[in-house]
Amino acid sequence: MRKEKDKIKIIALGGLNEIGKNITAIEFKNEIIIIDCGLKFPDEEMFGIDVVIPDVSYLVKNIEKVKGIFLTHGHEDHIGALPYVLKELNVPVYGTKLTLGILESKLKEHGLLSKVTLNCVKPKDIIKLDIMSVEFIRTSHSIADSTAIAVHTSMGVILHTGDFKIDYTPIDGQLADFARFAELGKRGVLAMLADSTNVERSGYTMSESTVGVTFKEIFRKAQGRIIVATFASNVHRIQQIIQAAEENGRKVAVSGRSMENIIAVAMEYGYLKFDEGTMISIDAVNRYPNEKLTIITTGSQGEPMSALTRMAASEHKKVNIVEGDMVVISASPIPGNEKLVSKVINQLFKKGAEVIYEALADVHVSGHACQEELKLMHTLVKPKFFIPVHGEYRHLKQHSELAAKLGMPKSNILIADNGEVIELTRNSIRKNGTVVSGQIFVDGLGVGDVGNIVLRDRKHLSQDGILTVVVTIEKQSGNVMAGPDIISRGFVYVRESEDLIEEAREIVKKALKECEEKHITEWAAIKSNIKDVLRMFLYEKTKRKPMILPIIMEV
Template identity: 50%
Template sequence: MNTAENTLSIFALGGINEIGKNMYVIKYADDIVVIDCGSKFPDESLLGIDLIIQDISYLRENQDKIRALVVTHGHEDHIGGIPYLLKQINVPIYASRLTLGLIELRLKEHGLLRQTELNLINADSKLDLGTVSLSFFQTNHSIPDCLGVVFDTPEGPVVHTGDFKFDLTPVNNENADIHKMAEIGKNGVLVLLSESTNAERPGFNPSESLVGGHIEEAFRKASRKIFISTFASNVHRVQQIVDAAQKTNRKLALLGRSMVNVVTVASELGYLTIPEGMLIEASEIRQMDSQRVAILCTGSQGEPMAALSRLSSSNFRQVEIQPKDTVIFASGPIPGNEKSISRIIDNLYLLGANVIYGSGSATGMHVSGHACQEELKLMITLMKPKYFIPIHGEYRMLHHHSLLAESVGVEKENIFIINNGDVVDVSDQHASQTREVRSGDIFVDGMGIGDVGNIVLRDRKLLAEEGMLVIVLTIGKTDGQLVSNPDTISRGFVYSRDSEKLLNEVNELVAKTIGKSEGPNGNRRNSLRQTVKKSVETFLFTQTKRRPMILPIIIEI
């Protein structure tokens, strides 16, 4: 990479053409600032994979230049990769209070807390990091304490919005600082990177505070126990649930590890106000009058091991859902989770519960945390960017976001829809995208990071859909003929006891195949393996229209 020393470079190592694993890099001269380090959950095609993180080869190679990792807020897709990053390189982290609190939880789990430099910042902080200086502005989102970042570079100001929406009547009066944004944009920014999650959605989000009213109404109507589920990190939503419980004179129990963790951190740091004596233990619920208790639980996305899923299958030791209990989904489904959520709703109805959920009932128990089209246009209008890079979204979102930018006056040729790794270089106020750095997906599976690659995944897919057949052949070293009958073991293909005939036929076929082949030596053993594989494959496909993985094992004695 030959770039002029005084070039401003901007690129993503994650977050583009995907929702998840956000990581953006701003570099000027020898100073690199990294923004966010998220993880991403695999879709069902990545069999057995736990988590996806960024390929950070670039950061490893340029370690000495990294001045900071700035984290805009505490969601998984912005902090979930931090432990894996820190296992490879050491960087000082800068984040606001709640964000730091949530990062600390994560570092504790990975035993990385002590060795990491954590720096507290807020919307008024200023950081000088070599040739670049940073300032911040408060935004609204579905978690408190979100920051947008302004990079003052010798080329001009670069703004990264973080995740945001505009909520003009926010819970706790935590207003987005529109005045500061206007001030930043007054003279125009050089480059704006803005999030695109809801760029397909017209309009302007309703305020989070509306949700509070709907929750309170549902609490008032409920005649027995209330179960309510939301993202633990949606602290404002949790606050409104606490408020509804207080107003309707109910105690509150927390179910699910992440709910307990986040509520504890948020309360300690003052983001959540829970009245003395309101919280009860799960073990106390059974002794309470059912009209006097509400249960706040994890699992609103249908996660099979979370509290709500276990409650719905009557598989939670300390409490059960009974007829006429109320269950509220104070959440929207993340695309892909609809089916698991529906299954839980079915089970809840079977238990006799009154279920309040989004689809088809307009109950207003959720608003999105991401700016819709009018809000996105407001942000671009405030910032007046010369160059615009839509980030944080699938391609269709980036595409729609770029149309929005055009509609509020950004020149079409000044909009860069990039891929992860594509570098936008700005030099003498002129931006261009001609080169790229390495980027990609790294799979975390158990304790392995990056050891599961395409070959392993391809095998898993084949095993998953067709199963396998191990054929053990014991043959004489000299004559290459079978010493005993072939033995066949199948898994995930057919159930052996039911398919004895088929497997016997395979053994006979193999015996015949071997009989015809010549004695093995060196390569011939390999070719024998191929011959057996091929003939069994053909036979089974004709008989069953399936293609299990065939593993011939040849033992010479």
């Protein structure tokens, strides 16, 4: 056996130094397993991009080694890239029932369902591959059926926590498998990769069940209709809303595509309990008095096309907000969404609704472990080596400090970046090289056809617009036959700036004449001349730098 085979390689292709796009490869001898395959939502600077997925070239190149994709839970940032990645990397997928149920509806939309092998697992299941074994361990999170994953190798165990929190009173009664974490810890865990999302928060995340207490109070007091917006995938939250509704004799209708999809999956697989007759169609809401109605809806992030946003803007076909409605936004704004959420809250208030959101009542808890919960996981698992994951650098850094404070030697903690190869032996952890990694932009049907140049152009266009300058030139003589014409978009309000555009035209004319006099006939040189004189002129006049696009037509 060659020596390098005795090293375990851990390679995150996403999820390090970023929030989202989680995907980690574990490679040992000639086997690779993949944990999660998520997407990321675009930053503000990624104009026009729908979603961002990981670059999996390394895995495609090594596809014969890849034994499967193992999913910790069904959130977008853990499964959302699969409809794209599975097209290139069609390997078996393993996950718990709800996780696969949510994935199935995505694959169906992409016409992939029949082409992919999905293997449903239960917590405690161990999938034995040729070299490694993959064990699913129940955790608590803001979606049901969440797991950690322990990868057993002859060198030791690698434990990936997935996203988790500690919840002693979970809604479905399914406690995290503390005993198994402790058992693994007792036997010895070589390395742990753990969720860093909430490492900056001291103390504990409250139990999901505390939100139910707030709901019960709200439902008891409410006089009119109750509309609750939350994350579609938070089945436990939805269960608590249904329960509060039933206790108060209210029917429950659902609005919003992702909410309808996930609730359908959750109902089909038995993840939601409700009395017969509780659930009604959104088309039937007008048949019931307001005080007998609850509507569960998407839009807790103020997403422009979501159901709640449409209700707030009077653009929803079935639900019109009226005075006396009570709207509960059962979520925190994800950083970047604050203004969108605020806009919806303002609109709802203006329509006379009472609006309850996180600033005003305990209508949301996080799904991620705070400092004391992380300490519990570290203390149970007692890994030899630690790699903080799922977070920006600030989170990874602080998670590594938390581990150090618990007594782990700093040399046993490693903060890595996407694409870096982490090599593990029984006694060592180190970085050794990198593989291709990065972000692929999805824009409409295009996957990867928008790159940094296109984005830079979109940003430029967004700031100061564009000026197109067209000239028709006679091939033989080089004489200007028509133009220069200047058409601008997104630059100035044209009617009020006719003089400016006319001056610009004169400047281009002059530049063309100078080119003629200097016998400059190369198109590239003429275009560059036009660009230079226009840029200077416009900047002097307006202190703006629109994109300038000179076009020469030849007749």
